[in-house]
Amino acid sequence: MRTLPLQSHSSPARLRAGILSGALAVTLAACGGGGGGSAPTATAAAAPSTLSGTAVDGYLQGARVLLDVNGNGLADPGEPTAVTDAAGRYSLDYSQVASPLAGMRVIVTGGIDTDTGYAFTGMLTARADVARSGQLVSPLTSLVDALVARGLSLDEARTKVAGALGLTVADLATDPLAVLASQPGLYTRQVALQRAVQLMASASQGNETAHQAQERVLGALAAVIVAQNGPATVGEIVARANASQAGVGRELAEAIEDTLERALRTQGGHASAKASLKAMDQIRHEMESSHEYNLGQAASRLDQRNRTTAYSGLTGSAGRSEAVNTLTSRDRTTATVSQPASTAGxxxxxxxxxxxxxxxxxxxxxxxxxxxxxxxxxxxxxxxxxxxxxxxxxxxxxxxxxxxxxxxx
Known part of the structure; x- marks a missing residue:
């Protein structure tokens, strides 16, 4: 249960009143109302009223970004929203919000993952801080948010997540695609984490929404990190979680990390990584749609349909390098798709x-x-x-x- 001391947006008149009274106080002070008769200085400026940053799994384009003012996780009338551009960038206008910004949740849903071209069906969250710009929202900040929900301060949560994954606190605020050449592991950890979370959430969703199930799984991972001493891989943390299909979640995370590390070392670099990640997403979708959570079997079914061995190659370490090359080559080939005779429907x-x-x-x-x-x-x-x-x-x-x-x- 989150207990953020935030005012409800349901009283916009009170919010506007608070903002106007604050503005009036500043105006009076600038006019000498505080005494002393000194003239206003040229450096006095209005406080910034935008929160900006980037949403990244791959960059999320066309995603909705919400500033959750009242902390209920829903997009309620009056709460600031924005849509990300092709580079995942967003800018939220919070000029009508009277409550302190720091600690509010930023929630990202929908859009397209530009690394795969697929719809993003996950949810990313972060806690706003006083910086107001460069606010990254990513799988790692979602994990930090899950620790905050367990009662840790934002600084404590960041320290625990960074230590658990062998990262620095600064890494958690770093765009993984911007440092892909020098820190490839920052990218591979994040995409592996997000896909393991979504797979385990799908396996045990029940009557929850997909996003509720994902938050529950993140909570289970947060419990592991709170109790953890020393760094571990994403796969190891996933395997220790009290969540359905944690075993296959670990297999998926480890296969993704190893595959993408190999892909990034090839001449194809990021292009090879994107082609490989797209294939790994297809394997995950296959497990989710069939409700059969077996990595190797899902890969085999995809191979049969696509008349290839590349998917199985990704799930077995012996054939991963060849599979990466095959998938990269196929991804660079533009296929012509002909429409059926009748386009009705x-x-x-x-x-x-x-x-x-x-x-x-x-x-x-x-x-x-x-x-x-x-x-x-x-x-x-x-x-x-x-x-x-x-x-x-x-x-x-x-x-x-x-x-x-x-x-x-």
Whole structure:
């Protein structure tokens, strides 16, 4: 339970009154109201009213950034929001917020991970500090936030997370893509952490939202870090968490870290890392959509569909370097995608691509052809039981028939 001493945004009149009274006091002081008769100096300036920074897993483009004024985790009317640009940058105007900024949560959801081109379905959080600029929101700051939620101060939480992962406190505020050449491990740790969290959350989501499940998993990781002495890998921390599928979470994290480290050492560098991370995300999506949490089996199924051995290569250390080269080469090849004869239902079906990838990449094959009729089966399930069931409730029978007809071509 978070107990931030923040004013509710639900009284905007009181917030504006507080801001206006403060402004009046400054004006009176500048006019000599405090006595002494001294003239105002040229250096007196209004306090900054923007909070700016970067949202990064890869850079998140088009993501919503929320300043959670009342601490309830929701985007309520009147709370500052912004949308990230192509480099993950955001700027929040908090001029109408009277409460102290430091300690408020910054929450990032949605958008596109520019390293993979896939929709970002996770949630990143951070605690605002007095700097007001350069506020990084990342998987590591999300972990710091989870420790703050357990009662640690922000400084204590940063120190614990940095020590647990063999980093410095300064590293936690460093854009991992900006220092990719000199500190590749800062990037590989973060993307491995985020994907392990999302996998374990998916495995035990139940009636929670995806973001609630992810926060619960982060809480379990925070408990490990509080009790930990000395540095460990992301995989080791994940394995110790009291969370469903922690074992396969560790396998995924370790496979991602090793794969990306190999990719970054090749001539392809970041391009190779992006191609490899995209493939690892496809393996994770395969486990999540099938509810079969076995890394090797998910990779084998993808290999069968794509007539390759690259996915299995990523999950076994002996073939990773060759798999990285194969995936990099394939990612650089631009494929021409032809449309089916009938495009009726295409716009409706495009909603499926948000989770299943563009152009049939990332699991879309599972609902193609004769299996497309499975889409309608989700209408019989409770909306909260499955993400597909929730989507299905938004369509009429006729619209679902149009989607199925398009996918069956």
């Amino acid at each position: 295409r716009l409706l079906a495009s909603n499926c691509f948000q989770c299943h990838g563009t152009g049939g990449v990332g699991g879309f094959e599972r609902i193609r052809g004769s299996d497309a009729a499975e889409v309608k089966d989700y209408l019989r399930k409770p909306a909260r039981s499955d993400i597909m069931a929730a989507h299905a409730q938004g369509y009429t029978n006729a619209q679902l028939d149009a989607i199925i007809a398009y996918l069956k071509q």
